[in-house]
Amino acid sequence: MTEAPAKIAIRGLQKSFGRKHVLRGLDLDVPAGSSVVVIGGSGTGKSVLLKCILGILQADQGSIRVDGSEVVGASGRDLEGIRHKFGMLFQGGALFDSLPVWENVTFGVRARQRIGRDEARRIAVENLGKVGLAADVADLMPAELSGGMQKRVGLARAVALEPEILFFDEPTTGLDPIMADVINDLIRSLTRAMGATALSITHDMASVRKIADYVAMLYEGRVIWYGRVEDLDRSGNDFVDQFIHGRAEGPITVGTR
Amino acid sequence: MNPLRRIGAGLLDFCQQIGSIATFALVSIGRGLAGPWYPAQILRQMIDIGYYSLPVVGLTAIFTGMVLALQSYTGFARFEAESAVATIVVVSLTRELGPVLAGLMVAGRVGAAMAAELGTMRVTEQIDALTTLSTDPHRYLIFPRLLGGTLMLPLLVLVADIIGVFGGFVVGTSKLGFSPYTYIDQTLQYLETQDVVVGLVKAAVFGFIVTLMGCWNGYQSRGGAQGVGAATTRAVVTASIMILVFDYILTEIFFSR
Ligand SMILES: Nc1ncnc2c1ncn2[C@@H]1O[C@H](COP(=O)(O)OP(=O)(O)OP(=O)(O)O)[C@@H](O)[C@H]1O
Numbered sequence: 329m330t331e332a333p334a335k336i337a338i339r340g341l342q343k344s345f346g347r348k349h350v351l352r353g354l355d356l357d358v359p360a361g362s363s364v365v366v367i368g369g370s371g372t373g374k375s376v377l378l379k380c381i382l383g384i385l386q387a388d389q390g391s392i393r394v395d396g397s398e399v400v401g402a403s404g405r406d407l408e409g410i411r412h413k414f415g416m417l418f419q420g421g422a423l424f425d426s427l428p429v430w431e432n433v434t435f436g437v438r439a440r441q442r443i444g445r446d447e448a449r450r451i452a453v454e455n456l457g458k459v460g461l462a463a464d465v466a467d468l469m470p471a472e473l474s475g476g477m478q479k480r481v482g483l484a485r486a487v488a489l490e491p492e493i494l495f496f497d498e499p500t501t502g503l504d505p506i507m508a509d510v511i512n513d514l515i516r517s518l519t520r521a522m523g524a525t526a527l528s529i530t531h532d533m534a535s536v537r538k539i540a541d542y543v544a545m546l547y548e549g550r551v552i553w554y555g556r557v558e559d560l561d562r563s564g565n566d567f568v569d570q571f572i573h574g575r576a577e578g579p580i581t582v583g584t585r
Numbered sequence: 586m587n588p589l590r591r592i593g594a595g596l597l598d599f600c601q602q603i604g605s606i607a608t609f610a611l612v613s614i615g616r617g618l619a620g621p622w623y624p625a626q627i628l629r630q631m632i633d634i635g636y637y638s639l640p641v642v643g644l645t646a647i648f649t650g651m652v653l654a655l656q657s658y659t660g661f662a663r664f665e666a667e668s669a670v671a672t673i674v675v676v677s678l679t680r681e682l683g684p685v686l687a688g689l690m691v692a693g694r695v696g697a698a699m700a701a702e703l704g705t706m707r708v709t710e711q712i713d714a715l716t717t718l719s720t721d722p723h724r725y726l727i728f729p730r731l732l733g734g735t736l737m738l739p740l741l742v743l744v745a746d747i748i749g750v751f752g753g754f755v756v757g758t759s760k761l762g763f764s765p766y767t768y769i770d771q772t773l774q775y776l777e778t779q780d781v782v783v784g785l786v787k788a789a790v791f792g793f794i795v796t797l798m799g800c801w802n803g804y805q806s807r808g809g810a811q812g813v814g815a816a817t818t819r820a821v822v823t824a825s826i827m828i829l830v831f832d833y834i835l836t837e838i839f840f841s842r
């Protein structure tokens with residue numbers, strides 16, 4: 329599909345929960361060093377897709393290769409190795425609410441190597457700085473933060489590991505437009521600075537245009553359109569047109585299931 | 586629908602549940618023992634389960650001891666066997682009431698809290714986040730709780746036994762006309778090591794059951810606040826029933842020993 333070698337190559341991915349077929353043979357390539365954004369309606373399995381790639385959910389069928397290593401059916405130890413390449417910002421932030429911000433940010437770093445508290449704090453403050461948060465946030469508890477700040481702390485936690493691949497699950501949902509733009513800028517600059525490959529999910533078209541190199545549209549468990557973000561407006565695909573213009577009428581029907 | 590079929594389906598479901606609970610327990614113990622260990626987590630759980638349950642368990646024990654003394658006196662006075670009161674109090678407490686009542690109280694206090702905490706962590710994706718931060722939730726969350734419960738409940742029960750006997754002693758000496766010396770003498774005279782050991786073994790099993798049900802129900806919870814509430818209820822109810830069932834099984838195993 330693209331020139332750069334695929335960092336993540338997904339073929340024929342299927343995942344069901346009981347009788348509900350969420351992913352039904354999904355193909356997707358994420359070229360190394362680029363930013364791919366997945367769009368699609370609520371409940372079409374975008375979060376499930378990310379969790380399958382991370383091996384948090386076990387795919388039913390198909391293949392997911394990360395740098396050539398197969399995730400589907402991998403053993404616990406192999407999975408741990410593969411997961412070292414990833415950092416993820418969860419949809420709701422998913423900060424550990426029993427730990428202060430600085431311990432949240434350095435949690436992954438401390439799980440991978442033994443470092444002292446002072447060193448950990450220094451790393452936390454440094455990464456908080458990258459997302460535009462002051463050092464005094466480090467000692468707050470997650471419950472004391474606003475939604476936007478929680479997203480930023482989640483972002484700091486994801487980038488603290490300096491991963492090769494970053495996942496962002498709806499990074500701007502629930503934020504005011506200005507904060508959303510700040511987060512978009514952060515995502516763009518952080519991934520650029522680290523040379524990371526990014527896979528994001530969003531409903532927010534402004535965000536898509538800002539952070540995407542490539543866009544994949546998910547519908548009924550498959551990728552029905554994939555292309556460069558510049559081609560989004562002339563995709564010639566009715567589903568994509570309906571989605572990006574947010575129209576109620578069109579080939580996508582809501583509420584029939 | 587065919588009633589037989591419904592019973593069959595229910596039975597299959599039940600067996601499947603048992604299987605998945607057993608797998609869950611084995612995986613957690615296996616991975617937990619293999620390390621890395623989280624001493625801070627283990628310590629936190631031990632304090633939470635052992636120390637903070639002391640008031641509840643102590644209060645239960647002292648009133649149980651007092652009631653036992655009164656009731657057994659009423660009964661034994663009918664055939665002039667009042668001198669058996671001290672023995673009855675200590676044997677019923679150590680073999681039976683200490684572990685069962687402590688188990689039930691801890692199920693209400695600790696099991697419920699664990700289910701709520703882990704359930705919240707599950708629905709807010711904190712458990713998934715742990716996985717992406719190179720930390721195995723079984724090692725970090727489940728194993729410390731199972732270990733804490735299994736180690737601390739016997740200690741709690743030991744304390745409860747002593748407090749309960751003291752409750753019996755207070756009633757015996759102040760209301761039933763025992764002299765302090767005879768009461769203590771009769772308490773110790775017929776008490777065998779076996780009685781205490783059986784009680785402590787029961788306590789360890791109950792501690793495991795309570796924490797396992799708390800962890801499992803919390804870990805499996807789905808669907809927001811309501812799901813967490815349901816998981817909490819289920820944790821307490823299943824743990825309480827299992828305590829009573831296993832109490833019988835263990836009593837039968839140790840019968841006449
Ligand atoms: N662990 C699970 N068990 C059962 N069903 C699940 C599970 N996770 C997701 N689902 C189902 O899979 C479907 C897709 O869920 P998913 O969270 O991927 O949606 P999404 O595309 O991320 O939607 P949104 O944009 O609203 O976040 C949903 O219908 C959901 O009910």
Ligand SMILES: [Mg+2]
Pocket residue numbers: 374375376419497
């Ligand atoms: Mg989602």
